[in-house]
Amino acid sequence: MSETVNCTAVYPTFAAPDIEDTCNWYVDKLGFTIRFLWGDPPTHGAILLGGACVHFWKGAPQLNENWLYFDIDDLDAMYQRARENAVEISREPETYPWGMREFNAVDLNGYNIRFGQHMGV
Template structure:
């Protein structure tokens, strides 16, 4: 039997690992156990079996949100079971909503947030087969 993939984790370069991790915790419900580095420069966030890693950029110029080089492109995307409920949770927690829940032609009901470093993170619920 071939080996199988069991999880994945996007990695984002950020300006301040602690501030970014706390933002993900406070506005999006992610959790972390610890930071790495004497001056924290790495953290692994998790929520509902999904992971996201944050690494301090050596140069702030390296923090480049994808939407700045490719129109409407996310830096990370998570599939969810209830986009509207998650959107409401994020709004209540003060997340910066990039765009509200909408139905996309590829069969997802989705919304996007923007984090402290300007990264767009998408959250989509499959609602129908892609058209």
């Protein structure tokens, strides 16, 4: 059988001790929007940046095992927003030989988040 399976989206899902605080941090600090919060108090939630969606479930973060990479269209604007909101920057913006300009930050749970912009190389 050689049926093709189509996938329209992938939702990375990470553990966080407080779902509402985590989702709100991304909204307040980096301009994401909340897609949903489920439960009272929330035990699962999702955030959006454009068409990208990330889920969080209630649990202990598993650091140094996971990180998020966001391919965005205006790296300098995101970097400025992060700086203005006192987001911990772990790697300053840099242009790499593979044609991406990127910077790294750390979220409130300690997860590494990386933003990158294609530079047309």
